[in-house]
Amino acid sequence: MSSSAPIPLIPAAFGFGLRPLPLAPLALAIDLVVRSVARRHDGMFGRLGPHSDKRFLIDPTDLPFVFVITPHIGNPSASVARSAEGLDFDARIAGPIAALVGLVHGAYDGDALFFSRDLVVEGDVEAVLALRNALDDAEIDLVEEAAAALGPLASPAQQVGKVAARWIEWMTGMAMSRPRVHHS
């Protein structure tokens, strides 16, 4: 996938529609995924080095909530809030959810998103770079991670997840999976 196409945005009405939803289930899901990623891709911690204890504020600008993620080795954590106001963080990464997800999936180049201002970084730039590089090497697929987080239910969940992901990708243009490269 080339990054020359414009970054898809979640329609404002849709984002607005998400507002009344309770945060607790989302928080639980995010926390599970973050723990799963940390468990299954422990090589990331070597790359994060001293930055694994930093608090990363992830701010999807087209959705009505933000995440705070601390990768911390052995005890990763994630929380969700309605807005960044009053939150304590070392670095903030803000952009459309499609850019953020595409970045995790390696569909987009972080520098290119940054040059085009689709992505805005604040605070500890070194920590953001370490996180970006660690994620890039980990070759993460969020649907696989979400499924893995469910343990014994992983396999059926992954099938459902993949169908849902394809549907979202088709509806929004968001890169919902890691682009596959053909190995010979």
Add this chain to the structure above:
Amino acid sequence: MPLSLTLGPLLFNWSPDRWRDFYARVADEMPVERVFIGEVVCSKRLPFIADLFAPAVERLTRAGKQVFMSSLALPTLKRERNQVEDLLAVPDVGIEVNDLSVLPFLKGRPFAVSPLINVYNEGTVAYLKSLGAVHVCLPPELPLDSIRALAPLVDGVPLEVFAFGRVPLAISARCYHARIHDLSKDSCQFICGQDPDGLPVDTLDREHFLAVNGVQTMSYTHADLLGDIAALAAAGVSSLRLSPHACDMVMVAQIFRDAADGVCAPQDAQRRLAAEIPQAQFSNGFLHGKPGWKMLAGAD
């Protein structure tokens, strides 16, 4: 033994008259042991001063100075590559190597290594010594910790540090002076001659930052290691390099001479220097392993 003083090559584009008068005064009045002359930055400046070299060498030598001829920093054209042959034709002078590409021409003749050459460690000094290096001026960004580690390992090669003047930071094939004046490098009108100390470059907030000198980029600040002389001597450095500027360089050299001899306390010497060049900002950050532009209290 107190540190000796070296006058580095003039890096700016001065008129031939100014050039001749300057080196006459260096020969007659400046308390330095060693003088480097020649064009380092831009070969297009050479024709204006090339005829002045031989008489200047003669006068400086007669005044008891050890003289080195400096080579170009970035020779690419054929005539630039051959320029070292002209330097070698001058009898009784050493050659200062400003680009490693001149080494094959030296054929065993002793040479000095300029601060524009990447000398960061004992392996490099040992190799250069095996080729005939007799004097090494270290890169300006090298911190005192590294100088301390290096000096005992260089088998007697005298080490020099860049102690006064705008610090040469980079060299390019592109001429910034011409670019700023919307001229091409080939028809530059020798516009760099308008700025005898270089052209200041400020940030968008109008803070002083850098200076350009043709194809060379320099610090806005003037290096001032007067407060660090004792530490440098203790580290094993044997000489200080003063880089020529439009101010009264004889006075600058006298201030460094007095500080190195212990005749003048470092703080007093720094005050005298500041009074001599009131418009200048000073720095010694590189030596302290900090951002180069900073000015810190002298090293112990």
Add this chain to the structure above:
Amino acid sequence: MTVGKRLDKVELVCPAGTPAALRAAVNAGADTVYCGFADETNARNFPGLNFSRKEMSESIAFAHGHGAKVLVAVNTFPRAGRPELWHQAVADVAAMKADAIIVADLGLLAYAAEKHPELRLHLSVQAAAANPDGINFYVERFRVRRVVLPRVLTVSEIAAINREIDCETEVFVYGGLCVMAEGRCSLSSYATGLSPNMNGVCSPPGAVAYVEKERELVSRLGDFTINRAGKGSPMPYPTLCKGRFCAGKVTSHIFEDPASLDASELIPQLIAAGATAFKIEGRQRSRSYTDAVVRAFRAAVDAVATGAPIPTGMLASLSEGGSTTRGAYQKTWR
């Protein structure tokens, strides 16, 4: 192999900051990948980047298994009194059977040539060998087999150099453009205390700050403002030499515009000038960048080989400021 026939004549040399990027480069058609260890021996010593010894070993095996070569950059300048880290890196590169090592420091070249005579030596661009005399010096003294040419030369200068030297030349065709003679620049340490030569970083991210003001974003490096941009307009990383500054009456990109080098259209001329390898910059970029740029240049090089027109405009979105330049390859740049 997935990608069409390789040319005997021209080698596409591609960057990898991580094992994932190395696999992406190989799968996208790289003939050769260059990379470095995760420490200060390598001039792209950025957080989260580069290879552990184990990763390097595995990556070399992967590349060799797919018919690609690996060059390892040990291209910073060893610290005085502490050469062990660099000497060990040279020994490890030799033991891992990498296809060559890329070195800049004179002392380290002498060490490698003496202790590991079987190891193929490439001269790093950080050594700033910009003319035939300098290159021949390294070839004669250390048996250097290839020199990476500075990005400050014109095509005709490259041709002239190749007529006078007896080793291969590698030229940059894409990526960040160094406007200064590489390896001879202390701008970064002047502003931040950390330099390419000593620390393997230029304009390091730890010294970068982005400050959002009312209508604009300000990028700062250390204590200096490097650029400002209105909200929504492109904002490149604050690499010092690509900032906007004031000099005399001029306010502009005094040193260089924040554009990427793209010499894809010059490939035929560069081949005619005798270049043997084409290098893509960007070990600090993502595997998505690696994949896109390597595919584009694979296509371009293959097109030249068959006499087909060179595909253009594939990469603008990946470049700094979204624009590209042919850089110093054309003389007007100066």
